[in-house]
Amino acid sequence: MKSGVVRVQFVTRPFDASARQTRFGHGEPCPGHEGLRGPDTGQWAGRALDEVAAEDPDGIRRWLTDPAYAPPGGESLAELVSRVGAVLAGLPSGTHRPVVEQAVVRAAVVHALELPLPAFWRLDARPDSVTTLTGRAGRWNLLLGRADDAGTGR
Template sequence: MHLRITLVAAARSSSLLDERFDEDRPLAAAGWQEAERAIPAYAHLAGAELRYCSPTMRCRETGDALGLRPIAQPALRDCDMGRWRGRTFQEVAASEPRAVDAWLADPHAGPHGGESLFSFILRIGDWLDTRPADGGEQGGALIAAVVEPTVLRAAVVYALKAPPHTYWRVDAHPLSSVTLTGRAGDWMLSMDH
């Protein structure tokens, strides 16, 4: 049985320069406005049999703004950034440049004391591979999830069976989306419009 999983990146909770690792901020005013403008593009997702979100406030608020009323999934949480949590990339790079270099170069490294990029990608892949595959009018379930941009990037890398370092080559803007179709271990990427 095939699934269709649409992942939507949450709206903004801060400016790009003020983004912090693994943070739980509410949507910024601009994020609310962007989400409201995106309602027509994502209205079809309200009919999804299952509607999830990352457990952060901005993902829940984005899902609610889009009319999805999603259920928070702990497995869709952002990468555990250990002692870097709540700090900006610039702050960490200034205080721990070698640790940042190691983290960017080696997907198995966890210099922050949290989750490695490799482990994060596998966790998101495990979530994808364990979705229920029954239901749906066309013989497969339609699933929607509002997630952190990092989760969307990890899902793309996992679905394409790409090397973990390609994670750094995937850009996920606020309210961008991707649809994965298939089943456990056999995913195809559909480019949304």
Template structure:
């Protein structure tokens, strides 16, 4: 049995434009317009999930995806850095930021480590792999990164080496614990 998982990153928001840790901001006008324009470009899915964030929910709605909130697909908990820009954190806590970016087990911000996030996403992927057919999930970029790391069997340190553009699809297909990865197809692009 082959399982197919399409992970879609959310459309652009002010937080993404400003390199700011998610603070619950909605899609901006440009992001909403792009998501609506991509509606109907995804193949039919047997199941659909969404990260429980404003930008993921709004992206799913704009794409016309009737998705169920999935707590296990929540974005990385940035702890006290939530809402701060990367530049602000770099200025105020340079050692903590450097440790977080270099050590997958570090949770310098008081939130979740990359290792914990990768483990959570790996568990979700195992569950998704047991169901036949295709599923779609509109998820935070860090969820896509963690899924790619898991699918490729890459070390957790590869997490930061994976760029996830807004409103892109990453497709995983696999069986028996072995995944193939198709990276970064912009929504609306044809095969």
């Protein structure tokens, strides 16, 4: 992290009511912040959780319990947290407002608060909300779950 105050206001995407099943993401991009793209779930991307669990129950179990396990062709939880942490560490002073997937917010909080990696699965980031991290000299503070005030940054 650079020497001045960095404020990151992570805006989560709104809930997609048209999606009837939870599907693994494709690593949705984050314009201006390539490292804040969504998780890469490899061969599981675009598929329903139930479908993958029926085909590869051991893979799903390992993914949920072993932070070093990566879906086939994808990235592990440890890699996701490390990638997001590297972006946080490199941000210049000022306020940043990336629009990201919920998993990116969870990874950022795990990194910033130095939580054990399995804590990722115990955090919820609400759709269409703002989670703010403020830091200086490698120390982060967290403001969780604030509603987005139509992009005003308040």
